[in-house]
Amino acid sequence: MLCYRKHSIFTKKYHIFLNENQIHLGETSNKIKYTINLTHKTVIDWSINQNTKKLNGFWLIWKYKQKFFFMDATSCNKFKQTLNGNVTYGKFQILYEPVHILQYSSFGSLIKMKYLNSRDSFMCKNIQKCIQYTEKDFYYQIEILKQLDHSNILKLKEVYNNNQNYHFVFDFPEGGSLADLIKSKQLSFEEVKLIIRQLILTISFIHSKGFVHRNLKPEHIFFKESNNLETLLISEFELGCRQIDFENKRPTSRVHGYTAPEIKCKIYTQKCDIFSCGVILYKIITRKDLFDHESITYDEKMMLHLINQSGIDQQYQNLLRAMLQFNPDLRANAEQCLALINNISHQTPSNPNFLDKFYIDTKSINDEIISLNCIDDNNEISENHTTIQKLPMIQINKRIEMSH
Template sequence: MGCTISTKYRKKNEENFISNVNEIKIDPGLFVNENKKKFQDVYRVAQSLGTGAYGEVKTCFQRETGQKRAVKILKKDLMRSEIEKSYLLKEISILKSLDHPNIIRTFEFFEDLKRMYLVMEYCSGGELFTEILKRQSFSEGDAAKIFFQILSAVSYLHSNGVIHGNLSPENILLEEKRGSLSIKIVDFGSAILTSEKNTKLPKDGKAYYLAPEVYDGIYHDKSDMWSCGIILYILLCGHPPFDGENDEQIISLVKRSRVQMEGRIWERVSSSAKELIEKLICGPSSRLTAQNALKHVWFDSKLQSAIEKHHIVEAMQNLKEFHAPNKLKDAIITFVTSQYTSLKETKELREVFLSLDKDGDGRISKGELLEAFRNTIGEMEEIEVQRIMGEVDSDNSGFIDYTEFLKANIDTKKLLSDQNLKLAFSLFDTDGSGKISADEIKKVFQCDQPSDENVWKEIIKSLDVNGDGEIDLEEFKALVKLNINSM
């Protein structure tokens, strides 16, 4: 494994020199890399979920664990240029840097002579588009629940300098078939960074959802917000605001028409919902940002939290008692949490996380954490909250990200099973020798950052029980299970 993708698109601070162990930043993106094994040796492919311009998406099962995942299989001969191939590498690189409960999780990728394989989490509920066709329209309560999640993910993307570029109900998946309306945004093939805004993009999106300025070769974060407005319109009435017999007619309407909300179905829709739509489907200068849209009054009356207070109290207590492990153990726990936790393990915690994230930006700030403690456990000094942030915030971002929150709350004993530890050991044992060297630890952690070689030797030395300069599987297991009850 290791960091084989070009780091051109990573937003993390690659230029920072690592001079000591404490400067190593741990995040889930460290572990989303190319697997040099044959895809067919690691996964068993099952049924098709859909097709695209370059290939198809299928379900697959990891042979070692039986875990069900999804894989995007792309045929190289359908990619007519190196630029088209670079779009996939860019998509992977962007996905590596994202950690949000409403954005699809990516696990690893493979490449052979004919194909590239991008392995992601599987969502059994299918496309939001299909659910819209089935229901015709959503109640305002259900629409608000779905749309708030979309805005939260988009706000997170924009705050991290990413523009999705192709938001539509076809690119939003429902996590489960029935019951929950939890969603995941997928397909970052058209995504760009804000530093690249106002550049021409391949127009992969459907005409229904693209902002008028996109057809002039201009794209920015407000263009995503137009798409969000179109999605909300469709959720509430079942059809797009601008329709025609072909793309040319649709584009003409998009460029010159105002959104209309008339007819019997719109008589039942609240004025605040209509106002929100009008503030999204409008000129770029007047369009709301995702952050401002999350504060709209419509959500105050339509969005109801179903999370029970005792679950929040329990999570806050776990955060208070959490102590950061050493860097290698932290990396192992991050790897297992981000790649091998089940929906059953994370479903309730995700709802708690979202309830604590008051501004909906997909991360918990110091202020939000302080407010949550005061509303649940009681008064707490800011210095104590700062200490907790320091323990939980393993990538030193100044916020508690989603995976960091999960790490502090999931049952560590269950998480660190022998099977999961074996998988984690294989991650570091890149040459398959049965032992982990300082150089292999460096490959996983460093990701092209310059560093002091003694940093990696220090990690090995502190864990190498038999003194052979490497860590074997038994030493690895002993390290992870040491003081497990105190975590």
């Protein structure tokens, strides 16, 4: 590849030589003028032709001064492909046109964008620079995403660092988010198994690499392809960290409704992710929140009552109990969850017995939330009168959540 730099009197030609850690620009391989270290602390800006919207060169900071090199569009695109994911770029507005905002979060916004030249769709995570998210966090997150190369993790394409924001660019997940899927349809027994198995397999991979996600929720899970539930993707690693860094990387934002209860006591383990996956599984099955997002308290007994509802298949109830243990020492790890998931067979036939429809573990419910209600069906009352007299009906007066 060739690039050119204009001087006051003449234009100088440079060859671009690539190796594993550096890019060299020189007249020959033995006469190198500029060296670019392939690190995310190296910042490069791109230039485009305003008429054609094609790349025509790049800016490089050399000895504290900006140097501009121009190239033909084909070579410039090839050069950029080499640098993608290895260095940091400056202004993303030069190359991308925002389409619309997909999500807001405590860290920033998720934006759908179009690449100016190809018009391909991409997704950009925009994070505002602040005390809670610094340049050190920016580089830390890049390192996590580089090490977690997995088919079910949203792959980082490019990163940008400008005066006010950090930008992470990913391929656009055409299948939308799990949150949108849950809103749109009731998933079948097999579809639930397909999704939760992919989720736990990916979490198992993340944990095997010594990392923890700490920010799992349906809004952070996507599907690469439309109408293909086998293409699950996990995103949003702003709170992710290495297990050995837990003490120095404590979360500073709340994750409503999906966070493990022990985090409230500043206890961080990989099993925090398992609890979050359990809450997600409950949401997938019931399309309801297990913990109320408006509350700041949570109750294990109430939670157990909710997952004991007869509407949830017994096999999934067993999995939920394993994942949602409040004591992390008793909670299943990713491999144990996978074993339970792999043993899930076809949907358990529903039992037509009337009492099974109203099975309640009364030992797991607080007295304060129990109230007796009437049953309208007189035939069912007469048939089961003796037993039903002993059976309290439950009126749920509160929902629960944890925060940190």
